[in-house]
Amino acid sequence: LAQAAVFEPRSSVGAQRTCSKPASMPETVILVPGDRRADLLTADEGLRIQHEDCDTWSVPVARERDIALQFLQDEDKHYKNNKPGRFKPSRRVGHGRIGWNKKGLYWHSGHLKRFFGMTDDKANVLLLQEAGPAVPEFNSNSGGGLLGALATHITSISAQVRQNFLQATFQLADRNNNGKLSRPELGTMMRKILVTMSSKDVEDMMQEADSDGSGNISYTEFVQWLDTKASDSIKNGLQKNLSCDADLIKATFRLWDKDGDGSVRTAELFRVLSKQLPGCSEGQVRALVDLLDVDDDDRVDYEEFIEFLFVRK
Secondary structure, three states, rough: OOOEEEEOOOOOOOOOOOOOOOOOEEEEEEEOOHHHHHHHOOOHHEEEOOOOOOOEEOOOOOHHHHHHHHHHHHHHHHHHHHOOOOOOOOEEEEOOEEEEEEOOOOEEEEEEEEEEEEEHHHHHHHHHEEEEEEOEEEEEOOOOHHHHHHHHOOOOOOHHHHHHHHHHHHHHHHHOOOOOEEEEHHHHHHHHOOOOOOHHHHHHHHOOOOOOOOOOEEEEHHHHHHHHOOOOHHHHHHHHOOOOHHHHHHHHHHHHHHOOOOOEHHHHHHHHHHHOOOOOOOOHHHHHHHHHOOOOOEEEEEEHHHHHOOOOO
16 A cells, blocks of 8 residues: 655755755655556656655655656556566666565665655545555564574574674674774674664764774774763664564675665575575575566565565564
8 A cells, every 4th residue: 555644844965855845834745556656757846755764755866866767667668669578676776776566666775775755746546545554564473384494593683682793793894804993894884784874973983982092993892882972863773773583684684785775696695595494405495586586687685585584464
């Protein structure tokens, strides 16, 4: 179902994002479901994209708008011209990926998947009638069979598990194995764990956590900063982004995702799943990976893989 949300328009960094109405005039935005994505072609100035917090909406910048409309127009021409085969549900554009799923049309860049919507004044009657509640959150209960076997290797997130994950991530980011992270290494690590963290947040963290003034941060300094100096928004963000087993898997995939477009190579996924599912045959694991590679481009959207694993409420 389409998702409707009333919000106070807000702008992003600088003057790139603007809102069509003053703050005193909230507008209603509909998250257009995937099977009605063509309606976005008629949105005109009512086109919206989820803000970086994924809770509010923004006017898309020119590049985001162009990428979305070009994708939809190419799909429309593909079927109108009776071209052979299906139109692939996603494509890579630079270091990002435009595509659609049941939830809607999305732009995945910088490790963040944001969906497109439109203001209700631009929506037709059928779309308005479909507007309904938000998509439910993940349920951690998994099914049996092959997926159940994989789920048995997934640990629920506790404070200790979260700490272990952060330590392992810190060690992975330490490419020269000197026990410390430089500014670029720390920024890369934190942006993959907490995708809404800004460059200013990283800069502030370096200044506050670098207790010996070396220009690098040890894991001990990082933990001390997190416990005593980190802002509530950072602490709450980490807890929110690492709150359940699905979050941990998603964060692990982001560590593999060098381009930040939300996909990993099927060969890498096959290798990892084969190790995690010793009781399953190579053919079973291969069949699962092939099923998830909906574009036949040897890449898997890992967020959709996680949705495939965890049953929704």
